[in-house]
Amino acid sequence: MTRFVIVGASAGGLATAEALRRAGHEGSITLIGDEPHLPYDRPPLSKQVLTGQWQPDQLPLRSLADVDALDLDLRLGSAAAGLDTAERVVVLADGVRVTYDGLVIATGVRPRRVPGSEGVTGVHTLRTIEDALDLKARLRPGRRLVIVGAGFVGAEVAAVANGLGADVTVLEANPVPLAHAVGEQTGRFLAQLHRNRGVRLRTHAAVAEILDSRGEVTGVRLTDGGIVPADDVLMAIGSVPNTDWLRDSGLPVGNGLLCDEFSAAAPDVYGVGDVACWRNPLFGASMRIEHRTNAAEQGMTVAHNLLNSEARRPFAPVPYFWSDQYELKLQAYGHLHGHDQALVLDHPAATRWLVAYRTQDRLTGVLGIGVSPKDLRAWRLLISTRTPWDEAVKSMAAA
Known part of the structure; x- marks a missing residue:
C-alpha cells in the first residue's frame, strides 16, 4: 500500500x-x-x-x-x-x-539573524511558540525594544509592544518600508500609521552589529556609527x-x-x-x-x-494574506511583487486605504486597509479571471 x-x-x-x-x-x-x-x-x-x-x-x-x-x-x-x-x-x-x-x-x-547575535540574551526572533513566550515575558512598560526590519512581522510586533507600553524603535534599511512588496505610497501610509502611535521608525538605518555586555544585549550599532540603546532586540529581517x-x-x-x-x-x-x-x-x-x-x-x-498522477491539477491560486496592526486589518489578494503600477483608489480617511496593482496590462493584485471583505472579494474575482487593467479599474469605479 x-x-x-x-x-x-x-x-x-x-x-x-x-x-x-x-x-x-x-x-x-x-x-x-x-x-x-x-x-x-x-x-x-x-x-x-x-x-x-x-x-x-x-x-x-x-x-x-x-x-x-x-x-x-x-x-x-x-x-x-x-x-x-x-x-x-x-x-x-x-x-x-x-x-x-x-x-x-x-x-x-x-528567521534571518544579524551575524554575531546568536546566544545574546535579549536578542529575539519570532517563529515558534517558545520565541513568542520569551519575547512576551520581557515586554513591559518602559522597556526599550528595537525591531530590526519593518516588514509585516516587525510592524505587527511594534504595534503590540507599543500597546503594552514598551518604548519601540523600528530600524529599516530601505527608504520606505515594504515598498518592494506593496508600493511606496502604501509603505508610507503604514509608516505614518506607526509614527502617529508613537513608534520611532527610522529608515535608511542599516545595522552593523548587535552590542552586548557580558552576554546581555545593550543596543544596536548602525553602519553610520550611530548607536540605538536597547533592552531587547527583535530580528525581523526576513527568512x-x-x-x-x-x-x-x-x-x-x-x-x-x-x-x-x-x-x-x-x-x-x-x-x-x-x-x-x-x-x-x-x-x-x-x-x-x-x-x-x-x-x-x-x-x-x-x-x-x-x-491522481494521471490527472494532476496545477496550483493556480489568487494568493491571500492579512496583517493586523493596531485596530486595523490589512488584506490583500493577488501577486503584488514586481508590479508596474500601484494605483491608490480610495483613501478618504487615515484608516481606509485601497490600492490596485497592475503588471503589464493586467490587474494582478489589490490591497485594502479598513475595506470590507465583500469589496475585496469583488476585486479578487477580477484577478482570477485575468481581467485587463483598464477594464477592471473602469468596472470597479462604476460599481
Whole structure:
C-alpha cells in the first residue's frame, strides 16, 4: 500500500495529511516535525500570544483527538537531516530512516539573524511558540525594544509592544518600508500609521552589529556609527527556506524548493507552504509565499496530485494574506511583487486605504486597509479571471 511521508508538521503539512484522508487514502502517512508540538497556528504569535489574549493551548490547529483520528505515524521533535531520492528514504537527525512512495516537503522557513547575535540574551526572533513566550515575558512598560526590519512581522510586533507600553524603535534599511512588496505610497501610509502611535521608525538605518555586555544585549550599532540603546532586540529581517537538509538530495533548490506548476520538485516529490517556490500559471510567475492560507490550499492540491498522477491539477491560486496592526486589518489578494503600477483608489480617511496593482496590462493584485471583505472579494474575482487593467479599474469605479 502506498506510503506517504510529509516532512513539516505545520499548517501545510497537516492540510496535506487531512486532504489525503478525506480523499480516501487508507495507507500509511508519516508526519515529521522538528518541534515537539502538535501542528499549531503561527500568525497569532506576533499578535494574540504577545498581548496575552491567547495561551499556548489555544494555538493547535486541531485537537489531539482530531489528529489521532487521522491515523498518522506522527514523529514530532524529529528533524529531517537528509534525503536519498534514489532509495526514497528520509533520514532523521537521530539516524532513523523513513521510506516513502510519495514525499511532501513542508519544512517552512527560519528567521534571518544579524551575524554575531546568536546566544545574546535579549536578542529575539519570532517563529515558534517558545520565541513568542520569551519575547512576551520581557515586554513591559518602559522597556526599550528595537525591531530590526519593518516588514509585516516587525510592524505587527511594534504595534503590540507599543500597546503594552514598551518604548519601540523600528530600524529599516530601505527608504520606505515594504515598498518592494506593496508600493511606496502604501509603505508610507503604514509608516505614518506607526509614527502617529508613537513608534520611532527610522529608515535608511542599516545595522552593523548587535552590542552586548557580558552576554546581555545593550543596543544596536548602525553602519553610520550611530548607536540605538536597547533592552531587547527583535530580528525581523526576513527568512531563510529550510532546505539545508536537501543539499545532497539532487532536488532543485534556490529560493526554496523549486517546483513546477503542480508543486512538484521531482517525480513523487512535492513542495508545500513557505519552503516551496512554485510556478503559478495564473500569473506566469514563480512564487514563494509565507502565508498560512496559501500553505493550506497548496497542501490540498498536492494531496490530489499525489493520489491522481494521471490527472494532476496545477496550483493556480489568487494568493491571500492579512496583517493586523493596531485596530486595523490589512488584506490583500493577488501577486503584488514586481508590479508596474500601484494605483491608490480610495483613501478618504487615515484608516481606509485601497490600492490596485497592475503588471503589464493586467490587474494582478489589490490591497485594502479598513475595506470590507465583500469589496475585496469583488476585486479578487477580477484577478482570477485575468481581467485587463483598464477594464477592471473602469468596472470597479462604476460599481
